[in-house]
Amino acid sequence: EPEVTQTPSHQVTQMGQEVILRCVPISNHLYFYWYRQILGQKVEFLVSFYNNEISEKSEIFDDQFSVERPDGSNFTLKIRSTKLEDSAMYFCASSEFGTGSKDTQYFGPGTRLTVL
Amino acid sequence: AQKVTQAQTEISVVEKEDVTLDCVYETRDTTYYLFWYKQPPSGELVFLIRRNSFDEQNEISGRYSWNFQKSTSSFNFTITASQVVDSAVYFCALSEAQGDDKIIFGKGTRLHILP
Numbered sequence: 001e002p003e004v005t006q007t008p009s010h011q012v013t014q015m016g017q018e019v020i021l022r023c024v025p026i027s028n029h030l031y032f033y034w035y036r037q038i039l040g041q042k043v044e045f046l047v048s049f050y051n052n053e054i055s056e057k058s059e060i061f062d063d064q065f066s067v068e069r070p071d072g073s074n075f076t077l078k079i080r081s082t083k084l085e086d087s088a089m090y091f092c093a094s095s096e097f098g099t100g101s102k103d104t105q106y107f108g109p110g111t112r113l114t115v116l
Numbered sequence: 117a118q119k120v121t122q123a124q125t126e127i128s129v130v131e132k133e134d135v136t137l138d139c140v141y142e143t144r145d146t147t148y149y150l151f152w153y154k155q156p157p158s159g160e161l162v163f164l165i166r167r168n169s170f171d172e173q174n175e176i177s178g179r180y181s182w183n184f185q186k187s188t189s190s191f192n193f194t195i196t197a198s199q200v201v202d203s204a205v206y207f208c209a210l211s212e213a214q215g216d217d218k219i220i221f222g223k224g225t226r227l228h229i230l231p
Contacts, residue, residue, distance in 0.1 A: 020180070023206075026204055028228075031217060033217070033218070035219075041218075041223070042207070042221045042222060042223045042224060043207060043209075044219040044221070045218035045219065045220070048218060055217070056217065056218060069154070085132075087161060091161060095217070103164075104151075104166045105217075105219060106163060107153070107160065107161035107163070109158075109159065109160040110159050110160060111197050112159070
């Protein structure tokens with residue numbers, strides 16, 4: 001069964017460093033998302049992406065965050081200068097259809113980011 | 117504004133007991149979608165069910181069942197004859213048809229099934 005994959009599973013970085021989290025969505029999906037979950041808290045929406053551009057972003061997704069689909073398979077989240085409060089589990093999700101049909105979003109296993 | 121409330125932070129039951137996880141939602145949209153996801157100790161988010169606002173039929177899938185009641189804005193989840201493998205955090209979530217595709221999650225209910 002097709003699934004969303006994410007790498008790495010765990011990333012440790014120093015405050016102020018840049019990190020790139022990688023995701024490979026399900027192959028026929030067109031809509032891509034990033035969510036984060038601070039330890040013990042709820043899952044929060046960060047950004048949605050369709051047709052090579054951001055379609056929606058939350059207040060959390062400020063100028064230090066960016067997303068990119070560099071090729072036909074990868075979808076990346078970059079944090080330019082990490083802060084301690086960026087420590088969280090980051091989930092990538094994808095869906096075949098988006099607005100209107102509200103297709104199910106399938107989530108990857110997550111990348112746990114630890115900022116020291 | 118859209119909001120999902122899971123009032124039960126943590127529940128513990130003994131194996132084989134039935135357990136119901138409550139979910140209450142708020143939305144101004146007449147068309148919306150409700151979800152349940154399971155997060156086992158390994159951390160991934162596992163999709164369980166998606167229900168649209170026009171379909172109030174209750175659903176059963178094996179030991180899992182869902183009770184959707186628009187009159188009370190609730191979408192409760194029942195596990196029958198619980199098993200230790202059901203131990204996880206369960207998230208109820210909402211997505212509105214208008215506008216963007218984001219899913220709004222509740223804070224989750226941590227379920228412990230005791231052997």
